[in-house]
Amino acid sequence: MHLILFVVFAGFCLAGAINLLLQSHPINSALSLIVVMTSLAVLYLLLGAEFLAAAQVIVYAGAIMVLFTFVVMLLNAGREERTLGSRTARAVGFPAVVAILGVIATVIVKAQGLGVATLGEGLTNAPGGTNIEQLSRVLFHELLLPFEVTSVLILIAILGAVALASHSGER
Amino acid sequence: MSSLLTQEVPISWYLLLSAVLFSLGVAGFLIKRNLITVFMSIELMLNAVNLSFVTFAYQWHAVKGQIFVFFVMMVAAAEAAVGLAIIIAVFRARATLAVDRIDLMKL
Numbered sequence: 104m105h106l107i108l109f110v111v112f113a114g115f116c117l118a119g120a121i122n123l124l125l126q127s128h129p130i131n132s133a134l135s136l137i138v139v140m141t142s143l144a145v146l147y148l149l150l151g152a153e154f155l156a157a158a159q160v161i162v163y164a165g166a167i168m169v170l171f172t173f174v175v176m177l178l179n180a181g182r183e184e185r186t187l188g189s190r191t192a193r194a195v196g197f198p199a200v201v202a203i204l205g206v207i208a209t210v211i212v213k214a215q216g217l218g219v220a221t222l223g224e225g226l227t228n229a230p231g232g233t234n235i236e237q238l239s240r241v242l243f244h245e246l247l248l249p250f251e252v253t254s255v256l257i258l259i260a261i262l263g264a265v266a267l268a269s270h271s272g273e274r
Numbered sequence: 275m276s277s278l279l280t281q282e283v284p285i286s287w288y289l290l291l292s293a294v295l296f297s298l299g300v301a302g303f304l305i306k307r308n309l310i311t312v313f314m315s316i317e318l319m320l321n322a323v324n325l326s327f328v329t330f331a332y333q334w335h336a337v338k339g340q341i342f343v344f345f346v347m348m349v350a351a352a353e354a355a356v357g358l359a360i361i362i363a364v365f366r367a368r369a370t371l372a373v374d375r376i377d378l379m380k381l
Contacts, residue, residue, distance in 0.1 A: 106281040113291050120298040120318060129310045136314050139295070143321055150288070150332040152340050155347075159324075162347050167317065167354045174358045175310055178365050196304030204297040211289045219282040220332060237337045238344075246341060253348045260352030267359035 105222045108149055115142040129180045133171045140164040150220060153234045288329040295322035309361050309371045313354075320350050 119138035126132050140163040147156040211217075232240075242250055299322060302315030324343045331339025361371070368376055 104281065105283055109283045109287065116291065116295060120295055123314065123318065124298060124302050124305065129308050132311050132314055136318060139318065140321060143325060146325060147328050150328050152328050152331065155328060155340055155343055158344065158347055162351055163321065167351060170354055170358055171310065171314060174361060178362070178371060180308060180310055180371050192304045196301060200297050200301045203300060204293060207293040208290060211286050211293060214286065217285040218333060219284050220288065221282040238340055241337050242341055253345065257348065257352050260355050264355040264359035267356065268362045
């Protein structure tokens with residue numbers, strides 16, 4: 104079951120990510136990115152991170168991607184053009200990316216002590232309680248200050264977004 | 275069917291998937307010529323890194339890894355809001371989204 108779910112949703116992830124690269128219209132790229140993020144939520148569930156799976160769907164596939172599609176539609180972004188710069192980036196970029204991937208993959212394949220993942224293991228049914236219990240215990244005791252500071256970060260981000268996007272900001 | 279239920283997936287497969295997604299994000303960042311799509315590739319890279327955080331949290335039974343992903347999500351939300359506001363401001367000033375035409379600060 105785990106293997107089937109992993110193969111199916113990893114396939115969705117890869118297909119969405121490759122489609123993001125191949126599509127020339129931004130709205131198609133945005134929709135394939137939603138597929139990637141939703142399939143990643145399923146993979147989080149398989150790895151016993153229920154809270155993060157829900158947060159992934161709500162925050163990433165929901166809030167952030169809605170913002171992206173809104174901006175794509177608001178700016179009426181058309182299909183992108185191929186320029187000289189893009190051809191150079193293609194020629195230099197692809198070998199560099201393949202090199203990065205090769206290095207990371209070699210490290211992962213050669214790494215010792217990596218186990219196997221089975222359904223229901225991990226942080227789901229650990230003795231410390233459910234996944235959300237453990238998460239909130241650490242988050243609201245040990246890491247309370249960073250958690251509260253993030254709310255200030257979000258507030259500043261909201262103010263910054265409003266100031267940048269408003270008409271009066273540019274004059 | 276019971277053999278299907280007990281099947282397991284090596285941790286390294288998750289990490290390899292994460293590496294491939296990250297590389298696709300880097301490739302998209304390099305070859306895409308639209309400001310919004312470039313920004314989407316950055317989000318893809320963030321997601322790939324999140325997947326490896328969750329995988330390692332599973333491997334080492336460490337809940338802090340999942341909390342780190344939670345913080346990354348919050349910062350990504352703030353980053354997306356500010357980044358898209360910047361994109362709107364750039365579009366208003368230059369009336370284009372092509373990264374090759376936005377070269378005011380190029381040497």
